[in-house]
Amino acid sequence: MDEILKLMLSRHSYRGPYDPNRRIRQEDLTMILEAAQWAPTAHNMQNFEVVVVNDKQMLAEIGNLPVRLSESFLRENYAQLSFTEEEFRRRRTGVLASMFPASWTEPGEWQPDGGGTLSQLAFLSRSMQDTPLLLIVLYDTRRRAPASEGDVLGFISLGCVLENMWLMSESLGLSLHVLSAFSGDTVEQQVKYLLQIPDFQRIAYACSLGYPAPRKVEYLRVRRELQDFVHYNRFGNRDLEWPAAATESKEAKSK
Ligand SMILES: Cc1cc2nc3c(=O)[nH]c(=O)nc-3n(C[C@H](O)[C@H](O)[C@H](O)COP(=O)(O)O)c2cc1C
DSSP: OOHHHHHHHHOOBOOSOBOTTOOOOHHHHHHHHHHHHTOOOGGGOOOOEEEEEOOHHHHHHHHTOEEEOOHHHHHHHHHTEESSHHHHHHHOSSEEGGGSOHHHHOGGGOOTTTTOOGGGEEEHHHHHTTOSEEEEEEEETTOOOTTOGGGHHHHHHHHHHHHHHHHHHHHTTOEEEEEGGGGSHHHHHHHHHHHTOOTTEEEEEEEEEEOBOSSOOOOOOOOOOHHHHOOOSSTTOOOOOOOOOHHHHHHHHHO
16 A cells, blocks of 8 residues: 555544653654644645643643533534444444543433533543643634635644644654644633633644553544545546546547
8 A cells, every 4th residue: 555545544533541651752743843844834824833731730730621511512523423333334424422421422411501410521631641742733813814714724724734743643653632622612711821822822723642552442433435525527426537648549540
């Protein structure tokens, strides 16, 4: 298999524990940051900052921050869930319910008016899994990609930064987990306070990074087939036909 495709296929979301005995090497961290540096961004705006957190005390303080799940998160999350591996394989999109605590996936447990039951209230440490390092990606709200409604192009650029760092981490044997909770209302404000991030910077996402613990945790990963999302020449047309090559048609004419 092509090396680059192999790397892309092996890149995955790591949701298991990190190995507390293995430190990330400075050279590896630098390469991951260089991968961010060379990410494509709309108009080469380079509309991001990265805060690297490896201070144990700071990681512990961040981990102690509570995350309250909104009803809309629970509902929209629920719509993406498969409850068995068989259903997950069939749907080919979304996530397995077993990834989440039952209280996040059982509508009977939702308490829309009370702001969540105790078990719906989590702490950031739950998803940080004792990570030795966080990469927190910020963007400047005062700038946007030219003529980009809602700065969509700016956000796509932040995605390119993420993928570059993710692939580099994977190639170095480091596991990465995206933590969207860092951009949630109250969490974002509290993390910004702890890290002295200026007001005009927003948190796009955070990534936990580290070596996976020796006990490997395997996840079922699914994707749609190419024919489920690729259209040729017209939306809905699943068959690709190549125009006759220029050289071929010249040869055909001379015959
Ligand atoms: C922008 C973005 C935000 C994500 N946020 C989270 C998150 O908060 N928690 C989580 O467990 N996974 C998160 N993920 C990971 C996706 O769930 C994951 O990429 C998807 O399920 C496919 O699995 P794979 O990464 O193993 O291929 C995020 C991914 C992206 C690209």
